[in-house]
Amino acid sequence: MGLVIYAMIAAGAALMVLNVINYLVFIKSTQDVLSGSRMRDKVWSRIALVLLSFFLIGYILVAVFGKPDMLMAMILFGGSVFVSIVNSLMSKLLQTAKERSIDVAEVIIGAVDARDPNLNGHSRHVQNLTMTLFRYMPQSMKGDINPVSLEYASLMHDVGKLGIPESILNKPAKLTDEEWAVMRMHPKIGVEILEPLRSFKEIMPWIMYHHERIDGKGYYGIPGSEIPLAARVIAVADTYSAITMRRSYKSPRTHEDAIAIIKEAAGTQLDPQLAEIFCSIPKEELAACAPPKIDVTPTA
Numbered sequence: 001m002g003l004v005i006y007a008m009i010a011a012g013a014a015l016m017v018l019n020v021i022n023y024l025v026f027i028k029s030t031q032d033v034l035s036g037s038r039m040r041d042k043v044w045s046r047i048a049l050v051l052l053s054f055f056l057i058g059y060i061l062v063a064v065f066g067k068p069d070m071l072m073a074m075i076l077f078g079g080s081v082f083v084s085i086v087n088s089l090m091s092k093l094l095q096t097a098k099e100r101s102i103d104v105a106e107v108i109i110g111a112v113d114a115r116d117p118n119l120n121g122h123s124r125h126v127q128n129l130t131m132t133l134f135r136y137m138p139q140s141m142k143g144d145i146n147p148v149s150l151e152y153a154s155l156m157h158d159v160g161k162l163g164i165p166e167s168i169l170n171k172p173a174k175l176t177d178e179e180w181a182v183m184r185m186h187p188k189i190g191v192e193i194l195e196p197l198r199s200f201k202e203i204m205p206w207i208m209y210h211h212e213r214i215d216g217k218g219y220y221g222i223p224g225s226e227i228p229l230a231a232r233v234i235a236v237a238d239t240y241s242a243i244t245m246r247r248s249y250k251s252p253r254t255h256e257d258a259i260a261i262i263k264e265a266a267g268t269q270l271d272p273q274l275a276e277i278f279c280s281i282p283k284e285e286l287a288a289c290a291p292p293k294i295d296v297t298p299t300a
Contacts, residue, residue, distance in 0.1 A: 004070070004073075005069065005070055006063060006073075008073040008076070008077045009063045009076055010063065011080075012073075012079070012080040013059035013060060015077075016052070016059055018084070019052060019080060019083045020052050020053060022091075023048070023052055026094070055080075055083075058076075059076060105152065105155060105156065108156075109123045109124070109155055109156065109159070121245070121291030122158070122241055122245055122291075123157070123158055125241045125245060125289060125290060125291050126155075126237045126238050127155040127237075128288075128290075129237035129286065130151070130154035130233055130237040131147070131150070133236060133274065133277065133281070134147060134233060136278075137233075137274075141229065141273075144229070145233075149206075150234075152200075153206040153230060154234050156194065156207060157210050157234055160189035160207075161190075163189035163192075164182060164183060164186055168183055184219050187207060187208050187209070187219060188208065191207055205231065206230040206231045207231075208220075209222055210238060212227045213269045214227070214232075214268060214271055215267075227271075232271040233271075235270060236270050239261070239265065239269070240286070243261055255283050255286065255287070262275050262278060263275065263279055
């Protein structure tokens with residue numbers, strides 16, 4: 001009987017170790033734009049971690065110094081199973097919430113693209129290119145960028161075009177200076193649209209400054225390293241997409257043309273290190289980033 005008791009406590013302790021590890025993974029998964037929590041929630045999550053650690057220590061103390069009976073062993077083992085179930089449920093609920101948030105975001109971006117035929121798939125293209133570039137970045141560069149947040153920022157980077165008149169968005173000719181002044185407002189409008197979403201606070205500068213240039217001649221005149229790194233990543237992807245996708249006023253350029261233009265823009269328009277990394281990505285991987293072609297031709 002004693003062997004069974006200690007076996008149950010050992011199994012419970014091992015499961016509790018896994019519970020602590022899984023909880024830490026869960027907490028890390030909440031540190032992005034979709035699940036950013038308030039300070040009060042962060043305090044409670046840390047208290048929960050302390051309690052889990054306390055219970056784990058309790059298992060060890062009981063096994064080493066205590067004289068547990070079968071009832072105590074069953075309670076301890078059952079407790080570890082219960083915590084495991086709760087961990088699993090929380091992870092599934094969070095994943096479901098994120099999937100629904102993604103669905104909502106894609107609907108919003110679909111509305112943006114529908115207003116401007118020139119954006120047909122552009123937002124998704126930039127998102128795919130951004131995440132491909134992110135994968136190739138060295139760990140020293142991407143350590144401070146949450147990939148989920150970057151994925152959302154790149155998808156939503158042009159959401160501000162919802163506030164731009166269709167006469168400007170759909171103009172088949174070159175924009176006038178006055179029209180360009182309106183068009184250049186779209187990053188700011190995008191931030192204003194997303195402002196009620198408190199968890200999006202982290203990515204707002206990434207959206208706001210994705211048209212900044214390294215030489216300081218961008219929309220808001222912010223130079224070099226003052227531009228958020230994530231915004232510089234999106235800028236490279238946005239440039240490639242703009243060059244290679246069809247527009248009502250121009251034909252698409254080739255991959256080779258785009259790479260040549262990006263290399264030329266490195267150090268002036270684009271971050272030179274990011275541009276170099278992007279240009280090293282195999283052509284096939286960049287081609288795979290192209291969104292599905294959507295027919296937006298009006299029907300009679």
